[in-house]
Amino acid sequence: xxxxxxxxxxxxxxxxARGLLGRTIFEKGQGLVIxxxxxxxxxFMKFSIDAVFINQQGIVVGLVKNIKxxxxxxxxxxxxSVIELPAGTITHTAINxxxxxxxIE
Numbered sequence: 001x002x003x004x005x006x007x008x009x010x011x012x013x014x015x016x017a018r019g020l021l022g023r024t025i026f027e028k029g030q031g032l033v034i035x036x037x038x039x040x041x042x043x044f045m046k047f048s049i050d051a052v053f054i055n056q057q058g059i060v061v062g063l064v065k066n067i068k069x070x071x072x073x074x075x076x077x078x079x080x081s082v083i084e085l086p087a088g089t090i091t092h093t094a095i096n097x098x099x100x101x102x103x104i105e
Contacts, residue, residue: 001093003052003101004031004085011035019084020045026086033103038079045069048087053079058101065090 006029010016016034020026024046034040040051046069053062053076062076066087083101 001095003083003089003093003095005029007031007033007083007103009033009035020049023047026084028086028089030086032084033081034084035081037082038077039075040064040067040073040082040084042067042069042071050085050087050090052083052085052090052095052101054081054083054101056080058103060095060097060099060101063090063095063097 008031010019010032016037019034019040020032021044026047026049038053048066048068051064051067051073052060055061055078061078062074064073067073
């Protein structure tokens with residue numbers, strides 16, 4: 001299964017903090033990988049997203065479907081990164097807890 005074909009990686013503190021803020025659309029196939037992250041907030045966002053939390057080995061440890069603006073996700077203590085995706089991606093790809101994520105450059 002392919003979660004996204006066009007992923008950006010947010011590695012620096014500024015880019016991680018900004019995330020998707022300021023964007024008005026998030027198209028199918030896009031993704032944002034935020035490193036050093038085990039929870040997200042949706043304050044000031046303009047659209048809902050799906051979030052896939054993974055540990056250092058790339059194993060899915062948390063899934064949040066259709067998180068709406070002005071909400072906060074749970075904290076996934078064993079997550080090391082999150083992949084933010086357009087809403088509906090988790091359902092469409094049928095990704096599950098325990099699945100292995102592989103990132104290909």
